[in-house]
Every structure is written in structure tokens, then in C-alpha cells.
Amino acid sequence: MPRPLGNTSLQILGAIRHPQAYGLELVTRTGLPSGTIYPTLGRLKKRGLIRARWEDQRVAEREGRPRRRYYELTEDGALALATGASRVADLAADLQAESVGGAG
Amino acid sequence: MTSPTARALVWAAGLLVPRVTRPEWKEEWDGELAALEEARAGGALGLPSPMGYAFGAFAHALWMRTEGWTVDSMFQDIKYSTRVLRKSPGFTLVATLTLALGIGANASIFSLVNGVMFRAPDQILEPGRLVQIARSYESAPRWDNFSWPAMRMIQAEAGAFSGIAGFSREQFILGRGTDTEQVVGQLVTGNYFEVLGVRASIGRLLQPTDDMTPGGHPVVVLSHELWHRRYSGDPSVVGSTIAVGTAPYEVLGVAPEGFVGVENLGAAPSMWVPVAQHPGWFGMSPFDQWGWSWVNLVGRLDEGATFQEARASMDVVQFRLREAYPANEDIEVLLAEGIGLDPEERTEAKQMAFILTLIVGVVLLLTCTNVANLFLARATARRGEVGVRMALGAGRGRLARQTLTESLILALLATTVAAPIVLSAETFLPLIFPFGLTGSVAPDARVLGFLVSVGIAAGLLLGAVPAWASSRRGVTEALRDAKSTGGRTKTRLQDFLVISQLGLSLGLVAGAALLGRSVMNARSAQPGFDPTGLVVGYMDLDLTGRYDEEAGLDLWNRLVTSAARIPGVQSATLANQTPIVGGHSRRTVRPAGRNDVEFEAESIVVGGDYFQTLGIPLLRGPSTRRCVR
Numbered sequence: 008m009p010r011p012l013g014n015t016s017l018q019i020l021g022a023i024r025h026p027q028a029y030g031l032e033l034v035t036r037t038g039l040p041s042g043t044i045y046p047t048l049g050r051l052k053k054r055g056l057i058r059a060r061w062e063d064q065r066v067a068e069r070e071g072r073p074r075r076r077y078y079e080l081t082e083d084g085a086l087a088l089a090t091g092a093s094r095v096a097d098l099a100a101d102l103q104a105e106s107v108g109g110a111g
Numbered sequence: 112m113t114s115p116t117a118r119a120l121v122w123a124a125g126l127l128v129p130r131v132t133r134p135e136w137k138e139e140w141d142g143e144l145a146a147l148e149e150a151r152a153g154g155a156l157g158l159p160s161p162m163g164y165a166f167g168a169f170a171h172a173l174w175m176r177t178e179g180w181t182v183d184s185m186f187q188d189i190k191y192s193t194r195v196l197r198k199s200p201g202f203t204l205v206a207t208l209t210l211a212l213g214i215g216a217n218a219s220i221f222s223l224v225n226g227v228m229f230r231a232p233d234q235i236l237e238p239g240r241l242v243q244i245a246r247s248y249e250s251a252p253r254w255d256n257f258s259w260p261a262m263r264m265i266q267a268e269a270g271a272f273s274g275i276a277g278f279s280r281e282q283f284i285l286g287r288g289t290d291t292e293q294v295v296g297q298l299v300t301g302n303y304f305e306v307l308g309v310r311a312s313i314g315r316l317l318q319p320t321d322d323m324t325p326g327g328h329p330v331v332v333l334s335h336e337l338w339h340r341r342y343s344g345d346p347s348v349v350g351s352t353i354a355v356g357t358a359p360y361e362v363l364g365v366a367p368e369g370f371v372g373v374e375n376l377g378a379a380p381s382m383w384v385p386v387a388q389h390p391g392w393f394g395m396s397p398f399d400q401w402g403w404s405w406v407n408l409v410g411r412l413d414e415g416a417t418f419q420e421a422r423a424s425m426d427v428v429q430f431r432l433r434e435a436y437p438a439n440e441d442i443e444v445l446l447a448e449g450i451g452l453d454p455e456e457r458t459e460a461k462q463m464a465f466i467l468t469l470i471v472g473v474v475l476l477l478t479c480t481n482v483a484n485l486f487l488a489r490a491t492a493r494r495g496e497v498g499v500r501m502a503l504g505a506g507r508g509r510l511a512r513q514t515l516t517e518s519l520i521l522a523l524l525a526t527t528v529a530a531p532i533v534l535s536a537e538t539f540l541p542l543i544f545p546f547g548l549t550g551s552v553a554p555d556a557r558v559l560g561f562l563v564s565v566g567i568a569a570g571l572l573l574g575a576v577p578a579w580a581s582s583r584r585g586v587t588e589a590l591r592d593a594k595s596t597g598g599r600t601k602t603r604l605q606d607f608l609v610i611s612q613l614g615l616s617l618g619l620v621a622g623a624a625l626l627g628r629s630v631m632n633a634r635s636a637q638p639g640f641d642p643t644g645l646v647v648g649y650m651d652l653d654l655t656g657r658y659d660e661e662a663g664l665d666l667w668n669r670l671v672t673s674a675a676r677i678p679g680v681q682s683a684t685l686a687n688q689t690p691i692v693g694g695h696s697r698r699t700v701r702p703a704g705r706n707d708v709e710f711e712a713e714s715i716v717v718g719g720d721y722f723q724t725l726g727i728p729l730l731r732g733p734s735t736r737r738c739v740r
Contacts, residue, residue, distance in 0.1 A: 041167025
């Protein structure tokens with residue numbers, strides 16, 4: 008059974024899902040430093056949860072900038088995100104119930 | 112346009128990336144940096160700085176380089192490297208000491224830069240919420256202090272602040288008779304400690320009620336340093352009376368250890384006295400003079416208020432100040448976030464930090480080149496061993512990693528040797544840089560982090576060239592070289608390193624020579640007066656409190672007359688400030704017979720024969736004139 012994803016990986020997967028993103032977008036969407044984002048992207052790619060795709064050279068040339076490398080979720084990635092998100096939601100619900108119970 | 116430094120960082124990080132994936136990695140990072148610059152130029156908020164962003168490239172490159180490494184193989188490398196280094200203690204010792212010099216110098220200088228530029232003065236609550244407030248003019252930009260009426264107006268009108276405090280540096284005479292001591296202190300407003308969020312070490316600090324009536328609050332707060340030095344840390348000093356000038360002052364309490372006010376430069380204050388005790392000048396009260404500026408201001412932002420809001424609230428204040436006093440017609444109120452240095456000092460400190468960092472950076476580069484060359488020379492001796500290892504199946508990458516591990520272990524050893532030097536920086540830095548440092552240059556977590564980072568960087572830097580050299584040769588080449596006098600690549604590399612060393616050393620020597628020349632030039636520069644044979648003495652009668660205007664003038668005149676009579680003395684004079692080192696003061700000046708024009712001029716008060724004594728030629732008017740009664 009694969010190791011469950013940590014918070015950082017979930018955050019990054021969550022930020023990639025609309026429907027793709029390049030590195031800087033992930034930094035601004037998650038607030039994580041670039042030194043965390045890129046190695047995590049490498050690990051997620053190695054696990055087959057995301058794939059990288061180079062932008063069409065013509066688009067970049069038209070906008071007068073270097074082409075970007077976009078990341079998008081694979082099917083496994085979408086599944087891992089959903090599983091991870093429900094795990095976090097369960098935990099949050101547990102904590103919520105506990106705090107309500109404690110308060111009562 | 113991408114920041115060249117950020118680009119250089121990405122380029123350097125790229126050297127760590129495996130060659131196969133490097134072009135793609137580089138293209139991605141170049142694209143990211145370009146995107147960042149574009150977003151910043153478009154005014155997008157919440158973006159990292161290009162430099163900060165580029166540092167991430169190192170983490171990424173390191174991850175790519177170490178991907179697939181197992182803990183076992185790493186331990187093997189460390190074990191092997193340690194054994195190799197132990198086998199050649201002479202090499203290890205020389206390399207460690209050389210590197211320790213470079214690493215220690217860099218971290219020590221960073222400790223100084225950290226203490227002056229990055230570190231807020233100690234013992235102050237949330238220094239990031241403090242704001243420096245200063246006076247400037249549209250026609251004559253500056254960073255200066257305020258007059259008392261201006262300060263009161265700012266305190267009353269400024270929004271977004273929970274409090275604005277004023278302070279002014281002042282000399283005080285402590286004690287009587289032979290026990291007399293002159294100390295630097297501060298006159299502060301009653302809310303000073305409250306605004307800074309400082310708590311007393313013992314007793315209590317000044318409160319607004321201690322600063323109500325001019326001359327009515329002879330109370331003092333001692334610095335922790337003065338309390339220990341002069342009163343041996345005796346707690347019973349609180350509540351006792353000490354002599355300040357000619358008057359008895361009650362000691363209210365002692366400030367916490369390390370508290371030196373809000374400035375990182377200048378002499379650390381030894382005591383704080385309410386502004387209400389200001390002695391005044393020339394018999395006049397300083398509290399109603401718009402033309403005399405002497406109070407420095409610092410404010411604390413309201414809970415939830417931003418610096419921009421504080422800045423905006425100053426527009427109204429500025430308008431009111433312009434209305435209140437004719438010479439204020441183009442006055443501007445400037446704000447600077449944080450404390451420690453004012454913007455002018457910060458600019459100067461930045462320049463100095465750049466020069467010092469450049470010098471010690473070159474020293475580090477030099478030591479790395481030196482040790483890298485030693486590595487290469489040793490590699491020549493170890494050709495046989497490398498050839499055999501390759502023949503037994505060790506890959507080029509693995510051999511390069513081995514060399515890098517060795518260099519990193521050396522750098523780690525050197526960092527350990529350099530650590531005590533850096534930890535004692537607080538003691539020796541003030542001796543090397545004898546400018547007044549109020550702030551602490553003691554190493555903190557930031558300095559230690561820098562020390563370790565420099566150590567790692569040095570290890571990577573010095574290991575990169577030998578690692579590259581060892582990864583270039585195939586097994587046949589390695590075995591052939593084992594019997595020859597040395598590979599051509601390696602010899603060429605060694606030559607290159609020697610030339611680099613020579614170049615860097617020459618650069619440093621030339622820099623040192625130019626600096627020496629500048630010092631010589633400064634010594635022989637014409638300061639505008641003739642310094643030959645000049646002797647200066649200092650006295651401050653105000654501090655003694657024993658002379659009124661009449662008696663003081665009489666004493667000064669007698670002193671000058673007696674001095675002029677000493678055999679060998681050509682002439683003697685008086686001045687309230689000496690040229691170059693004596694500082695200056697400003698006064699409002701109005702041409703005779705005109706009330707519509709007013710300006711501020713630098714001024715000093717001088718006695719008769721001043722120009723003659725200093726050898727300053729006058730362009731017009733009599734060269735000497737008795738003007739002291």
C-alpha cells in the first residue's frame with residue numbers, strides 16, 4: 008500500500024488541479040517556498056501522481072518569454088488527492104466533534 | 112529583466128544537477144524567474160523576491176542530485192572519506208586551517224553586518240511595529256529630528272500610532288569630586304519606555320507622570336551596564352539619590368540588560384532622564400522654540416494598523432506643521448519602518464557591508480581555490496587507487512560523489528574550527544572596527560545558520576572542480592594515468608587554479624594598496640584649515656552646573672589668555688565645536704531687516720582669533736577680531 012500523502016503534497020496537488028499550473032503559480036497559490044515546491048513536484052512526478060508538460064513554444068514566443076513547464080494531475084494523482092482530502096476532512100470532523108463534546 | 116544575481120544563483124545551482132537533465136532543468140528555472148519578474152513588474156502582491164526564489168533552485172538541484180542515493184551508500188562514502196583524510200593528517204590539517212580562515216572571516220563579517228543592519232536593538236517589544244519619524248524639506252532633503260513644538264503637534268495629530276516617544280542624546284556628569292564621571296545618556300519623553308515596550312530590571316522605568324513640569328522631575332533610570340559598573344549591581348541603589356550635574360536625582364530603577372535604546376550605532380546610553388529636566392540653551396527653554404530641532408521620534412503602530420496607514424496620516428500632520436511655522440513651508444514628515452538604523456545610515460551601512468562581504472568573499476574563494484588545488488595534487492598521487500576502483504566497477508558519478516563527500520567533511524571540520532572564532536566575534540570586532548556599535552554583534556541563530564551555509568557552500572565549491580575532474584575519465588584512461596606522470600586535464604586544471612589564485616591574490620593586494628593610498632591621501636588632504644601644530648582641549652562647563660553665563664565667560668577668557676601666554680603658543684581660541692570631528696548645529700537665520708526670508712544654516716560659536724588660530728583665510732572682512740567679552 009502506498010504511503011499516505013503529507014500535507015505539503017496534498018496542498019500542491021490541490022493547487023495543481025485547476026487544471027494545471029507552473030511552478031510560480033504553485034508558489035503563489037500555496038504560499039510554500041520554491042525550495043519546497045520543486046523537490047515535492049519531483050517526488051510526486053516519480054510516484055506518477057502528476058505529469059509535466061512543456062508549453063507550446065509558439066505560445067511562449069508570441070508572448071515574448073521563455074516557455075513554461077506545466078504540471079497536471081494524473082488519474083492516480085486525482086484519486087490520491089481525493090483520498091487525502093477525505094482523510095483530512097475526517098480528521099477535521101473528529102476534532103470538531105471532540106471540541107463540541109468537550110465544550111458541552 | 113531578470114535579476115542577474117538570481118540568474119547567477121540558478122546557474123550555480125544548475126552545476127549540481129545531473130548533466131542529462133540539466134538543460135531541461137535550466138530552461139524551467141529560467142522560465143520561472145522570467146515569470147516572477149513579469150509578475151512583479153505588473154505590481155502583483157505576495158510574490159517572493161527573485162533572490163529568495165532562486166535559492167529554491169539549490170534545494171531542487173540538490174534533490175535531483177541526491178535522488179536515488181541510499182543511506183547505506185552515503186554512510187559508506189563518509190566512512191571511506193574519513194579514513195582517507197585520517198591517513199593524510201598533514202593535508203587534512205593544512206586544508207582545514209586554510210578553509211577555517213575563509214569561513215571564519217565570512218561568518219565574522221556577517222555577524223557584524225547582522226548586528227548593524229538586520230538585528231533590532233535588544234529588549235524591545237515587537238520592534239517590527241516601531242516606526243522612525245523624521246523631518247525633511249522638499250527643497251533640502253534630509254533625515255533629521257524635530258523641535259519640541261513640532262513633536263507635540265505630531266503626537267497630537269498623527270493617526271495609526273498607539274504612542275509616539277521622543278529622545279535626545281545628552282552628556283551627563285555623575286557623582287562629585289574625584290568620583291566624577293561623564294556619561295552619555297538620553298533625555299526621553301515620559302512615554303518612551305511604554306512605547307518601546309521595555310520592562311525594568313529592578314525598580315521602575317519612567318512614566319508620563321515623571322515628565323510633566325519643566326525642571327520638576329529630578330529622577331533617573333540607570334542602564335544595566337552602569338548599574339553593574341558603578342554601583343556593583345547593588346539593588347539598594349533604587350530609591351537612593353545620586354548626583355547628576357549639580358542636582359540630586361532619585362534613581363527610579365534599572366533598565367533591562369542589553370537595552371541600549373533604538374539605535375544600533377553610536378555610544379550606548381548609560382542613563383535616561385525625563386525631557387522635562389532639559390537644561391535649556393543660553394538661558395532659554397527648548398520647549399517653545401520652533402527653530403531648534405533636537406528631538407528624535409519613534410512611534411508604535413496601533414494594533415492592526417499598517418505602515419501605509421501611518422504614512423497616510425502624516426499628510427495631515429505635514430499640512431499642520433507647514434501652517435504653524437514660516438520656515439516649515441516645505442517641511443516633509445518622513446517615516447521609516449523598524450528601528451536600529453535610519454535610512455541614511457542604512458544606505459551607508461549597505462555600502463560598507465557590500466565592500467566587506469566582497470573582500471571576505473574573495474578570501475573565501477581564494478582559500479577554496481587553494482584547497483581545491485591541494486585536492487587535485489593529491490588526486491594525482493591517488494591515480495592508481497582511482498583506476499583500480501573504476502576497474503572494479505565504481506561509476507564516475509560515484510567517484511565524483513566520493514570526492515564531494517571528502518570536501519564536505521573537510522569543510523565541516525573547518526566550520527567547527529571557525530565556530531569559536533565566530534562566537535568570540537563580539538570581543539574582537541569592535542577592536543577591528545572602532546566605530547560606535549550600540550547593537551550587539553554577538554552571534555545569533557542567523558549568524559550560526561550563515562556559518563553552516565558558508566561551510567557547506569565552501570565544501571561544494573572546493574569539491575566541485577576535483578569531482579568534475581574525476582568524473583571525466585573512463586576506466587582505461589584512469590588505469591593508464593595511474594602509471595604516467597599525470598593527466599593533461601588535471602595539469603591544465605591545476606594551472607587554471609594557480610592562475611585564479613594569483614589573480615584573486617593580486618586583486619586583494621591591489622585593493623589593500625589602494626586603500627592604504629586613500630588613507631595616505633586623506634591624511635595629507637587639505638581640510639580647509641592648517642592642522643599643523645594645532646592642539647585641542649575639551650571642557651564642558653554646563654555639565655558642572657557651577658557657572659552662570661558671566662562666571663563661565665570669565666573663566667573661558669582667562670583660560671584663552673593664559674593659554675596664549677604659554678611659551679611656544681602663537682595664538683589660542685575657543686569654539687563650541689571642533690572642525691571635522693565636532694559635529695554641527697543648525698540655526699534659523701534671517702537677513703537683517705527682512706522678515707519674509709528665513710533659512711537654516713550650519714553654525715558654530717567661536718571666540719576671537721578663531722580664523723587666525725586655525726589658519727583659515729577669510730575672503731572678506733578683518734582676519735581677526737576680538738569678539739569675546
